[in-house]
Structure formats: C-alpha cells, structure tokens
Amino acid sequence: MNTIQNKYYFQALDNFPYNMEETIEALNYALSYEKNADCLCLLARVYSEILNDYETAKEYFEEAMSINIHSLNLYPYFIDCLLWNDDYKEAKKLINFALTVKGIDKAVILNKKSLLLEYQKKYKKALNMINNARLHTYNSNFMTYLESREKQIKLKKKSNEKSK
Structure with a gap:
C-alpha cells in the first residue's frame, strides 16, 4: 500500500x-x-x-x-x-x-477450530482444542478468554448430556 x-x-x-x-x-x-x-x-x-x-x-x-x-x-x-x-x-x-x-497466531486459529467443533456439538473435541490453544497463548487476556470459552463449552456439554 x-x-x-x-x-x-x-x-x-x-x-x-x-x-x-x-x-x-x-x-x-x-x-x-x-x-x-x-x-x-x-x-x-x-x-x-x-x-x-x-x-x-x-x-x-x-x-x-x-x-x-x-x-x-x-x-x-x-x-x-x-x-x-x-x-x-x-x-x-x-x-x-x-x-x-x-x-x-495459532492460539486464535485453534480457538476458531474449537468454535467449529462447538458449532458441530463435538464438545469433547472442542475442549481438547481449547487446551491446544492454551499451549500457544502468550497473552494473559487471551488465556482468560479461553478459560471462559472452556466454561461455556462444559456447560453446553452438560446440558447436552442431560437432554439425552
């Protein structure tokens, strides 16, 4: 430019x-x-x-x-x-x-992958991807964000298991 x-x-x-x-x-x-x-x-x-x-x-x-x-x-x-x-x-x-x-930024992209898995209701895999994203996070704010995403996915997983 x-x-x-x-x-x-x-x-x-x-x-x-x-x-x-x-x-x-x-x-x-x-x-x-x-x-x-x-x-x-x-x-x-x-x-x-x-x-x-x-x-x-x-x-x-x-x-x-x-x-x-x-x-x-x-x-x-x-x-x-x-x-x-x-x-x-x-x-x-x-x-x-x-x-x-x-x-x-691999952490950001791995978080997007966890989102994709969450959209597909593959909660266990989404949680694994959050853990992978953590390994590539070098920023405390993003780490906090990933923790909140993990809680959200766990809640969805629990709700999904109850509804079955």
Missing part, C-alpha cells in the same frame, strides 16, 4: 464499526488506488459483521486471499464468516491451511 492508500485504510479501520458511512467512504478511496488484501478484508468484514451478507463477504475474503495469501489479518475474520454461514467444511479447510501460514 502506498502512503495515501494507508491513510484511507487507517481512517476506515478507525471508523469501523461505529461510523459505517465514514468507513465505506474511506475504503472506497483506498481501493480506488489499488486493491489490496487489508482493504478487501475490511470490506468483507462490513458485509459479514454488519450486513450479514455472508456470500458477498466470502467473495471479498477470497479476493483478498488471491492478492495476498499470507495476510495474517484476514484468516480469523474469514473463518468467522464461514462459521456464521454454516459453511463448516470450508471453515475446516481454511483453519487447517491458516495453521500452516508463517506468523499466524
């Missing part, structure tokens, strides 16, 4: 998700210079997280990946989009690939 494009990208990022009009305007300016993975990822997030238009979001995420497959920012958001759209097979493939990308 060039300096002017960076300026507009950071404006869009700064306004997201609180001022969508400014976000979209800044993104349009940034993308008018050149298409890049970070801008397309943010645009995909608008479609996924704000508009709940997962199919359009997937197109933008895929375009971002085609520009820069090593863009570390896009994987967690793309995985969320796939999970929200019940595209579990695609999510699993993307998670497995993301874990091979150099520099990726």
Whole structure:
C-alpha cells in the first residue's frame, strides 16, 4: 500500500464499526488506488459483521486471499464468516491451511477450530482444542478468554448430556 492508500485504510479501520458511512467512504478511496488484501478484508468484514451478507463477504475474503495469501489479518475474520454461514467444511479447510501460514497466531486459529467443533456439538473435541490453544497463548487476556470459552463449552456439554 502506498502512503495515501494507508491513510484511507487507517481512517476506515478507525471508523469501523461505529461510523459505517465514514468507513465505506474511506475504503472506497483506498481501493480506488489499488486493491489490496487489508482493504478487501475490511470490506468483507462490513458485509459479514454488519450486513450479514455472508456470500458477498466470502467473495471479498477470497479476493483478498488471491492478492495476498499470507495476510495474517484476514484468516480469523474469514473463518468467522464461514462459521456464521454454516459453511463448516470450508471453515475446516481454511483453519487447517491458516495453521500452516508463517506468523499466524495459532492460539486464535485453534480457538476458531474449537468454535467449529462447538458449532458441530463435538464438545469433547472442542475442549481438547481449547487446551491446544492454551499451549500457544502468550497473552494473559487471551488465556482468560479461553478459560471462559472452556466454561461455556462444559456447560453446553452438560446440558447436552442431560437432554439425552
């Protein structure tokens, strides 16, 4: 990205998700210079997280990946989009690939894998994945988050066992 494009990208990022009009305007300016993975990822997030238009979001995420497959920012958001759209097979493939990308935060991606397993009601495997994520966590805030996820999964597992 060039300096002017960076300026507009950071404006869009700064306004997201609180001022969508400014976000979209800044993104349009940034993308008018050149298409890049970070801008397309943010645009995909608008479609996924704000508009709940997962199919359009997937197109933008895929375009971002085609520009820069090593863009570390896009994987967690793309995985969320796939999970929200019940595209579990695609999510699993993307998670497995993301874990091979150099520099990726493995704890975050392993947590996404636990989420996928939780969506599929595979609670025991989801708990194992939380434990794997812990091994790759070097941040006390994320460790606390993983502990809360573990409690949530255990509650669901217990409820699921009672309902059988």
